[in-house]
Amino acid sequence: MNEYLRCAHAAVDLLARYASDSRDGVGPVTSRPDPDALAAELELGRWIRQGGMDETAFAAWLPRYLGATVRLHHPGSLAHQVAAPSDGAALADLIHGVTNNPMAKYEMGAGAAVVEREVVSWMLDKVGFGADAGGGVLTHGGSIANLTALLAARARVAPDAWVAGVPSDLALLAPRSVHYSIKRAAAILGLGEQAVIELESDDLERVRPDRLHSALGRCVQAGRRPLALVATAPATSTGLHDDLRPIAEFCATHGIWLHVDAAHGGSALLSAHDRKLLDGIEDADSVIWDAHKMLRTSALCAAVLVARESDLPAAFRQEASYMFDDRETVGFDLVDRALETTKAALGTKLFLSLAWAGEHGLGEYVSSRYELTRRFYDGLCEEPGITCPYVPESNILCFRVDGHDQLDLREQVLDGGQLHISSTTIDGRQYLRLVVTAPTTSDDTVGQLIEALREARGRTAVIRTPRPAPAAARRSS
Numbered sequence: 001m002n003e004y005l006r007c008a009h010a011a012v013d014l015l016a017r018y019a020s021d022s023r024d025g026v027g028p029v030t031s032r033p034d035p036d037a038l039a040a041e042l043e044l045g046r047w048i049r050q051g052g053m054d055e056t057a058f059a060a061w062l063p064r065y066l067g068a069t070v071r072l073h074h075p076g077s078l079a080h081q082v083a084a085p086s087d088g089a090a091l092a093d094l095i096h097g098v099t100n101n102p103m104a105k106y107e108m109g110a111g112a113a114v115v116e117r118e119v120v121s122w123m124l125d126k127v128g129f130g131a132d133a134g135g136g137v138l139t140h141g142g143s144i145a146n147l148t149a150l151l152a153a154r155a156r157v158a159p160d161a162w163v164a165g166v167p168s169d170l171a172l173l174a175p176r177s178v179h180y181s182i183k184r185a186a187a188i189l190g191l192g193e194q195a196v197i198e199l200e201s202d203d204l205e206r207v208r209p210d211r212l213h214s215a216l217g218r219c220v221q222a223g224r225r226p227l228a229l230v231a232t233a234p235a236t237s238t239g240l241h242d243d244l245r246p247i248a249e250f251c252a253t254h255g256i257w258l259h260v261d262a263a264h265g266g267s268a269l270l271s272a273h274d275r276k277l278l279d280g281i282e283d284a285d286s287v288i289w290d291a292h293k294m295l296r297t298s299a300l301c302a303a304v305l306v307a308r309e310s311d312l313p314a315a316f317r318q319e320a321s322y323m324f325d326d327r328e329t330v331g332f333d334l335v336d337r338a339l340e341t342t343k344a345a346l347g348t349k350l351f352l353s354l355a356w357a358g359e360h361g362l363g364e365y366v367s368s369r370y371e372l373t374r375r376f377y378d379g380l381c382e383e384p385g386i387t388c389p390y391v392p393e394s395n396i397l398c399f400r401v402d403g404h405d406q407l408d409l410r411e412q413v414l415d416g417g418q419l420h421i422s423s424t425t426i427d428g429r430q431y432l433r434l435v436v437t438a439p440t441t442s443d444d445t446v447g448q449l450i451e452a453l454r455e456a457r458g459r460t461a462v463i464r465t466p467r468p469a470p471a472a473a474r475r476s477s
């Protein structure tokens with residue numbers, strides 16, 4: 001056996017034990033050592049400068065690295081929108097790590113290219129665009145997918161922008177709750193953040209379809225043309241969905257490009273119970289959908305999908321003789337529709353995740369996490385002094401512990417080592433936040449969280465004059 005094989009076997013053994021221990025709740029769920037102490041512990045300086053790592057040193061080093069990870073397979077992993085990768089998806093990373101076929105050009109990776117084409121077609125069917133009419137490409141993450149979709153929208157409204165620069169009268173209609181990558185895209189696209197005109201929202205930051213005309217009125221009054229209107233399914237902070245059907249009708253009536261950021265919630269299209277949350281998505285012009293959130297692939301694997309196939313190539317008007325030519329040849333290239341030139345074999349992760357669980361299995365997984373989040377809601381609402389401002393629609397849930405600093409409480413919970421939770425603000429107010437993603441998280445975890453919050457409350461100072469809760473929070477308490 002050569003050294004690579006022996007090291008790979010050692011890595012697979014250690015990683016399999018790591019995942020299995022994590023699933024059993026062994027080990028702290030998250031680790032936050034001092035960065036300099038960690039760099040020293042991992043002997044990074046020495047290895048970088050001297051090299052020479054061999055099988056024995058590697059087998060000693062990897063467990064120390066794993067000790068400084070967030071254990072996403074752990075039942076107490078409740079903080080962020082990242083998947084505990086399925087076994088199939090994890091194997092895809094191993095395959096890519098060895099074969100390294102960047103496949104945006106067919107001749108550079110036929111297998112990976114065909115796999116990507118097929119999973120994108122499958123996603124187009126699920127969204128309702130249809131694989132024949134629609135088009136899409138996988139990107140390295142939802143932020144790039146959002147940027148690509150808005151670039152396509154820009155090409156529709158201002159076809160000369162690629163060559164002549166961006167007209168100064170373009171605007172983006174989007175709610176305040178929109179993911180920051182949308183505003184970042186507005187800046188990158190040359191519109192500037194000031195060109196984002198805010199849609200009116202309710203107390204829980206959902207778009208108010210009955211107030212869309214007011215945003216359009218403000219846009220026209222400012223002498224601007226809407227480039228696109230962005231809706232979210234669901235919002236990153238709350239996990240609540242914008243009502244896509246009336247929003248799509250408004251956009252169709254006014255000829256506005258509708259972009260749906262379904263980075264998180266697109267996967268609910270596979271759930272018989274929850275796909276109704278995305279009703280109307282099929283009438284969008286573009287959609288993004290991250291497989292690395294709820295389809296159990298490792299980061300990164302996101303899709304940008306458009307209703308009309310030609311809209312993606314229209315977004316890019318590039319010439320480069322070493323990548324683009326008109327000669328008829330076998331296969332197809334993706335370089336005319338992707339922001340990235342060198343693109344990893346992203347489709348293989350999603351394909352192998354699907355190949356293991358099937359679309360039905362992944363749909364059941366999504367339903368089960370959404371349903372369990374409703375049980376977190378029930379459990380937390382029964383606890384005196386805890387307020388959940390809404391019934392969760394997805395696997396994201398926010399809550400507050402009255403009379404305490406939420407961030408202090410979070411620190412206490414994290415210090416316990418068995419639960420990882422996050423925080424956010426809604427309408428300017430601080431909340432604790434759960435994202436129920438790990439397949440091993442169960443009803444036992446609900447009890448564990450409540451117990452941890454009781455203990456944390458005992459250790460953090462009581463705030464004597466809490467601010468009044470917003471109307472929506474009071475209603476459900």
Ligand SMILES: Cc1ncc(COP(=O)(O)O)c(C=O)c1O
Pocket residue numbers: 081140141142143144146179181232234235236261262263264290302
């Ligand atoms: C709604 C939404 N859109 C876009 C993104 C950005 O996706 P990525 O982190 O893959 O770039 C996120 C990430 O959390 C998100 O929640």
